Amino acid sequence: MIHQMDVKTAFLIGDLDEEIYMEQPEGFKVKGQEHKVCKLVKSLYGLKQAPKQWHEKFNDVIQGYGFRSNEHDKCIYFKEENGGYVILCLYVDDILIFGSNLEFIEKVKVYLSNNFEMKDLGEAHIILGMKVRMTKEGIVLNQSDSIEKFLRKFNYYDCKSVSTPYDPNVHLHKNLGEPISQLKYSQIIGSLLYFTNMTRPDIFYAVGRLSRYTHNPSKSHWTTLERVLKYLRGTLSYSLCYKGFPSVLEGYSDANWITDNSEIKSTSGFVFMFGGAAITWGSKKQTIISRSTMEAEIIALDTTCTTAEWLRDLLLELRFCDIGPMELVCDNQSALHLSSNPVFHSRTKHIDVRYHFIRDHDEKKDITLENISTDKQLADIFTKPLRESRFEELKNELGLIELS
Numbered sequence: 001m002i003h004q005m006d007v008k009t010a011f012l013i014g015d016l017d018e019e020i021y022m023e024q025p026e027g028f029k030v031k032g033q034e035h036k037v038c039k040l041v042k043s044l045y046g047l048k049q050a051p052k053q054w055h056e057k058f059n060d061v062i063q064g065y066g067f068r069s070n071e072h073d074k075c076i077y078f079k080e081e082n083g084g085y086v087i088l089c090l091y092v093d094d095i096l097i098f099g100s101n102l103e104f105i106e107k108v109k110v111y112l113s114n115n116f117e118m119k120d121l122g123e124a125h126i127i128l129g130m131k132v133r134m135t136k137e138g139i140v141l142n143q144s145d146s147i148e149k150f151l152r153k154f155n156y157y158d159c160k161s162v163s164t165p166y167d168p169n170v171h172l173h174k175n176l177g178e179p180i181s182q183l184k185y186s187q188i189i190g191s192l193l194y195f196t197n198m199t200r201p202d203i204f205y206a207v208g209r210l211s212r213y214t215h216n217p218s219k220s221h222w223t224t225l226e227r228v229l230k231y232l233r234g235t236l237s238y239s240l241c242y243k244g245f246p247s248v249l250e251g252y253s254d255a256n257w258i259t260d261n262s263e264i265k266s267t268s269g270f271v272f273m274f275g276g277a278a279i280t281w282g283s284k285k286q287t288i289i290s291r292s293t294m295e296a297e298i299i300a301l302d303t304t305c306t307t308a309e310w311l312r313d314l315l316l317e318l319r320f321c322d323i324g325p326m327e328l329v330c331d332n333q334s335a336l337h338l339s340s341n342p343v344f345h346s347r348t349k350h351i352d353v354r355y356h357f358i359r360d361h362d363e364k365k366d367i368t369l370e371n372i373s374t375d376k377q378l379a380d381i382f383t384k385p386l387r388e389s390r391f392e393e394l395k396n397e398l399g400l401i402e403l404s
Contacts, residue, residue: 002132002139003097003105004124007058008117010093014043014053051092058090061115065108072314079108080319087318096124130198133403135241138276140403141199142239147232150191154184154229161234162227163392166206168385175218185217188225195232199240201271201281202395203228205382208283241401243276249311250274251328252372253304254379255286255296266290268300269382272311277399280307283382297335301369304328305358308367325365328358329372336369 007013021037022044024030043053059069067077067088077088086108087098095112099105112118124132129146132139151157179185189211196204206228213221251272265288271281284303290296305328312326330336358367380386381394 001099001102001105002124003099003109004121004127005095005097005109005112006119006121007093007095008119010054010058010116011043011045011047011050013116014050014055014057016040016043016049016053018049020047020049054093055090058116062088062112065111070314070317072310072317076314076318078318085319091128094127096127128198129194133239135403137241137401138243140239140241140401142237142403143195143199144236144239147195147236150195151229151233154188156226156229156233159226159230159233162230163234163388164386165203165228165231166209166224166385167227168387170220170224170385172209172213172221172224175213175216175221177218179216180219180222182215182217185222185225186214188229189214192228200232200238201278201398202235202238202381202391202400203231204281205267205269205283205385212285235402237402238400239403240277240399241403242274242399245276247275249315249326251304251308251326252377252379253297253301253328253330254377254383255290255293255300255332256383257290257293257296264289266296266299267383268296268303269379270300270304270307271379271382271398272307273378273399280311281379281382281398282307294332294334294338297330297332298338301328301330301335301358305367312366325368327368327370329370329377331372331374331377333371336371 020040022040023037024034030036040047043050047053055075059074062077063069065079066081067079067086070076070078075090077090079086079088081104084100084104086100086104088108089096089098097105097108099108109118109120113120126132129143131142131145133142134140148157151159189207192203192207193211196207206224210221210225210228217225249272252270254269255266256269257266266286267283268286269281269283271278273279282303286296286299288299290299308326308328358369374380378394378397381391381398386394
């Protein structure tokens with residue numbers, strides 16, 4: 001069960017650790033004492049300290065009820081009682097409550113309402129612009145309403161749809177002239193980045209690639225960006241569906257060594273699957289120039305391993321499921337061999353030692369490395385533009401389904 005609550009005027013609740021003064025607000029100045037200031041006794045909206053003080057206040061209150069803060073994400077709390085459990089997730093003033101039974105959830109709600117002015121929203125339906133639905137297929141996450149508003153705002157709702165967000169034949173280059181509608185371009189990219197991080201991994205590569213030109217977009221950048229918007233128009237109902245199985249946490253790591261002639265740095269990509277769909281993913285241009293495909297894959301594995309370590313520790317501390325050794329898969333055998341064995345020769349001595357910490361996890365057996373064929377590499381969609389057939393195949397594998 002998933003329930004939702006909202007804290008009213010959260011930033012006014014926090015206690016201040018230092019003396020802070022403010023000018024008398026307009027309309028409330030005392031006659032004859034206009035030169036005086038007000039000393040704050042509680043937090044206030046607009047203060048730099050307000051978010052921190054609110055979180056400290058909430059943390060003290062919720063731990064007073066027996067909740068434990070997760071060491072790997074301080075906004076997640078967990079409590080066990082009489083065989084039941086409750087997981088509480090805090091995002092500023094929005095609270096999601098996951099519980100094994102309704103009675104336990106209601107107890108938590110009563111406790112929160114006794115300590116803060118709360119709004120009980122019942123079962124979760126919309127959180128942070130994302131719809132949550134319980135269906136026969138499983139838990140479904142969808143942002144169709146938010147994407148529709150976004151498309152209407154920028155006048156792309158009535159455009160003709162396309163089958164893929166990025167044309168593999170397009171090679172983008174830096175604009176050496178004057179920028180074209182730079183502010184609007186940045187606004188669209190900002191909104192798209194929000195969608196890609198929440199429920200739309202299928203457009204992550206395209207948006208990430210286009211965001212590299214936000215400071216100086218050209219006509220070709222706008223044409224490519226409009227293709228992403230046309231793709232979104234035709235895929236409004238796409239949703240991430242978590243079926244609950246397989247209950248194995250599995251990570252995919254990939255790298256594309258030099259995208260085109262104008263790029264000198266490779267692109268890393270990763271995705272983690274759990275419960276039948278993607279739970280976290282990423283695509284990023286590497287910060288250093290790799291000398292070979294193997295080195296590019298090693299750097300990508302390092303990034304993926306860092307996320308794997310955090311995810312594994314997070315789930316273990318929540319006791320959410322029995323997490324055994326996490327499996328990381330890669331389609332480059334040379335990278336896997338180098339990650340597993342301390343080989344040293346002329347072709348590997350230039351690779352930075354910091355990219356070998358995955359070897360420590362492999363030796364401890366908490367993360368295992370496996371080889372996979374390229375046609376089964378799910379992270380392929382995060383490192384390069386793909387043809388329609390390949391794109392459709394990987395999109396479905398990520399757990400994206402079309403629901404009415």
